[in-house]
Amino acid sequence: MxxxxxxxxxxxxxxxxxxxxxxxxxxxxxxxxxxxxxxxxxxxxxxxxxxxxxxxxxxxxxxxxxxxxxxPLAVLPLSLIAVVAAVVVMFALPKPRQADPAEPAAAPPPVSVQPHPTAPPPQVPPVDIVDRALIDVLKQEGVPVPSHDYVTTQGHAVCDFLTRQPNFADAVRFVQQSSVWDADQSANFTAGAVVSYCPQYEPSSLQQLQPGLQHTLTDMQTIQRDLQGIQGDLQGIRDGLPALPGHQ
Incomplete structure (x- = not known):
């Protein structure tokens, strides 16, 4: 070389x-x-x-x-290669999409408006009490009662008639002609209607009435006084109740 x-x-x-x-x-x-x-x-x-x-x-x-x-890869242990492969697979898989913090969160469902405390059932109006009292007296006197509405309608019709013509005997004839009742039943009904709905038209003297009408009218007057006392008690109870929320 x-x-x-x-x-x-x-x-x-x-x-x-x-x-x-x-x-x-x-x-x-x-x-x-x-x-x-x-x-x-x-x-x-x-x-x-x-x-x-x-x-x-x-x-x-x-x-x-x-x-x-x-x-160098050939001399690595198989376990180490497996671990590296698992890590690569984990990073290669798509990650679940995370919610963007800038996006507004879903609004929670509206909270149902709490209902107001259930008000106690209203007291029975005095008018209903008067209607029931009149119907009870008619049944005791043997006067047929077709229905509740029929009795109240005829009773207010009697008061309307006396407003135009304040004569009790004429009112009895009016009821007999316009209802299902006979003469005696019409007289008893007229007396009960006057005491219940328009006591200002009561006859000035019970002597002008028949004996049956006098008894009926007396019973109705007693019931009317009892009803007035009940109405006073109901009013006192109503005034003593505490005011409910949202109600005056």
């Missing part, structure tokens, strides 16, 4: 000759000189088949480099 100075001298001569003659050094000669300069033994001339394989010779370093890159 030639020494380094000889190779350097030969390289300078070749470069000078190329500049003077405009020639070009073959790649083979340049490779041999460089190998000698770097301390490699020059390869003997090979056949044309060996020289004609530059693609394969050039490809070998790539395969070698690929093997070098895969080499």
């Amino acid at each position: 030639r020494d380094r100075e000889t190779i350097d001298s030969e390289l300078r001569l070749i470069a000078q000759r190329l500049r003077e003659q405009g020639g070009q050094l073959s790649s083979r000669q340049l490779d041999e000189l460089l190998d000698e300069r770097l301390g490699h033994r020059p390869e003997p001339p090979a056949t044309e088949a060996v020289d004609a394989r530059p693609p394969r010779v050039a490809a070998r370093p790539r395969r070698k480099s690929a093997l070098l890159r895969m080499g």
Whole structure:
């Protein structure tokens, strides 16, 4: 093997000759000189088949480099490779979409408005009490009662008649002509209607009435006084009740 100075001298001569003659050094000669300069033994001339394989010779370093890159992975334990693969899969999976804090949260369902405390059932109006009292007296006297509405309608009709014509006997005839009752039943009904709905039209003297009417009218007057006392008691109870929320 030639020494380094000889190779350097030969390289300078070749470069000078190329500049003077405009020639070009073959790649083979340049490779041999460089190998000698770097301390490699020059390869003997090979056949044309060996020289004609530059693609394969050039490809070998790539395969070698690929093997070098895969080499460290091959020596790793399988358990460590499995852990790394699991981590990669975890990061590769799409993460669930988190709610954007800027987005307004879903409004909670409206709280149902609390109902006001249930008010106690209203007291029975005095008018209903009067109607029931009149119906009870009519049944005691044997007067037929077709219905509650029929009795109240006929009773107010009696008061309307006395407003136009304040005569008790005429009112009895009016009831007999416009109702299902006979003369005695009409008289008893008229007396009860007057005491219940329009006591201002009561006869001034009970002597003007028949005995049956006198008894009926007396009973109705007693009931009327009892009803007035009940109405006073109801009013006192109503005034003593505490005011309900939202009600005056």
